Amino acid sequence: MATETLTGAQALIRSLELLGVDTVFGLPGGAILPTYDPLMDSKKLRHILVRHEQGAGHAAEGYAAASGRLGVCIATSGPGATNLVTAIADAHMDSVPMLAITGQVNSFSIGTDAFQEADIVGITMPITKHSFLVTRAEDIPGVVAAAYEIATTGRPGPVLIDFAKDAQNGKFEFSWPPKIDLPGFRPITDPHGKQVQAAAELILKSHKPILYVGGGVIRADASKELLALAELLHAPVTTTLMARGAFPDSHPQHLGMPGMHGTVPAVTALQKSDLLITLGARFDDRVTGDIKSFAKGAKVIHVDIDPAEIGKIRHADVPIVGDAKVVILMLIAELKAQMKDSKPDYEDWWVFLNGLKERYPLGYNETEDGKLSPQYVIQRIGELSGPEAIFAAGVGQHQMWSAQFIKYERPNSWLNSGGLGTMGYAVPAAMGAKVAQPDRLVWAIDGDGCFQMTNQELATCTINNIPIKVAIINNSSLGMVRQWQTLFYNSRYSNTDLNTGTDTIMVPDFVKLGEAYGCLAIRVEKIEEVDAAIKLAMETNDRPVVIDFIVGRDAMVWPMVPSGISNDAVQYARDAAPIWDGDE
């Protein structure tokens, strides 16, 4: 094999190029300086200089979530590395394929409390899929290739590589491809045929099945297969927060999102079902509510690529370890063989479900203070932008409304911080998504609280010509926390006022802030201005756009199952539980 003498830093850049990485988000510092030098000469790697390393991490996540490819971020040692921690934890919770590259002090200084030294491998051990510390240049190609393999294979997740400065500077004979030696890493993608057979039998015996679809279906790129399975069975579908877009919202079999703020039909269908066909979902507490009373009458088929998810929260009657796409295809073939010409009859089940859909559609009331309804603003953004756009949200009320009132028709169009619930995700994630998919319209739908955590990346967007659109759903408060204070703390609003609304001192003024960052920034307060503002944003592509939508602060997210309570107690609106007919 032909070799070439390279420094460790050059080898790192070359390895990333050879693995097909085209973009990295990062910010240099002392311990990563050797790597930034050859990075400057790379023709294949675009480096985007962020303003805070957390932004680099979320941008890598957004890039990955929008494209399905590995997202890469770079930071220096010490504080640079620790600033990545939130994004790494976020990627770990939401199974995002991400590579975090950090500089480390010279190997001979490790452990001496050297300047900007932090044990980032130790710090991130519980929140990475795996991590490496590299102290020798010659190990770099093998480690980078192994990290790529681990991050993108099986259940995706973040991998961190910490490069000692002397490993970056050392010289060695580079050759490619390196030998990847991972004897303990053997993800199972092909399911057990007998289990698939058992699943098909259970499905055909059930009368009230539901496809409970999680983010794994999106990560496995199995939406098409899911559609075929759902239509073959004519069974209802619910898509979790992480799976919005895995199944078209316009499809009549779709009941919407389950869980704490799920639709009444989806929450109720799970509760009344006799069979959960669980695909890449993990029985998260925000979906199940009180686990003991969750879907008590249902048997469970649980399909997941991660064996540790199966049986973790809820017993699986038919556990299937495998890649969602492979499993669904096998299940379709098996069902067809078992069904012959007959189709399962879910007529009574659909009568019940259609009744729920009719009586309990998603809706909202106008605000009492006469300000804009946040739900209306978000719904119009979705309607005017269409299903080809990408929507990134932070965490809180605006996130839930975005999950509810935007209609998703395709996977990878909805990005959010689902598991970790990270304020500040939206702006940098939208930036990463726009870099990955430059031809798509990309919105960050953000809260006034979330926006203030990472809005400095607007500078990155303006300078690097990444024209994202930011819709601030400005209710002048930490809205979701305030909602819980309204409902559970006697409306005592402890530390949730942010003073960004028009009837406050408005610090900061988001329009001025947006302008300071070189964005087109406008404020919208009236319903008749909403459409024009959204259209203006869509037409403006020479710079980012910030729209400060001033919305009513008392709007709440409904339906809601209070935390830790049975999903049987779903409330359609405040103090309004659905009314059940007979004993259904």
Place this chain on the structure above:
Amino acid sequence: MSTQHLLSLLVENKPGILTRVAALFARRGYNIESLAVGTTEIEGVSRITVVVSLDGQPLEQVTKQLNKLINVLKIVELEEETSVARDHMLIKVRTDSSTRSQVLEAVTLFRARVIDVVSDAVVIEVTGNAAKCQAFLKVLEPFGIKELVQSGAIAVSRGSKSMSEKVIR
């Protein structure tokens, strides 16, 4: 009800592997009773023997989580009936001319060994299963145990099969 399980892990001998295993136990609230680590007949492969006590959690979750660690190659639970487990102890016992012979008698009875003697103490080495070691300690206690150090349990299955078969490809 807490139950004890003895797990044998074959792991790649990489930096941090012990931290990863220990941290996983700590994070998920599994209680480690004892731990022993050492190299094996295969270069680069270490064996961790861990005794874990579980309060109602299924053992399956523990092994699944451990299996997710990239450097873990194989995990087996060794059952009492089909395996041999040994603890190793070094015990420093207070003795004088009047008690030394009684201590030495106990040493003989338990097939332990004296490895150091001074005028007012002896150091004893004992190997055996946990029950034997505990019984021996009980016998020595009245004389005064000045210092006790013990290894975690190590264990191996009975019969000719090896845990490392099929692990290294």
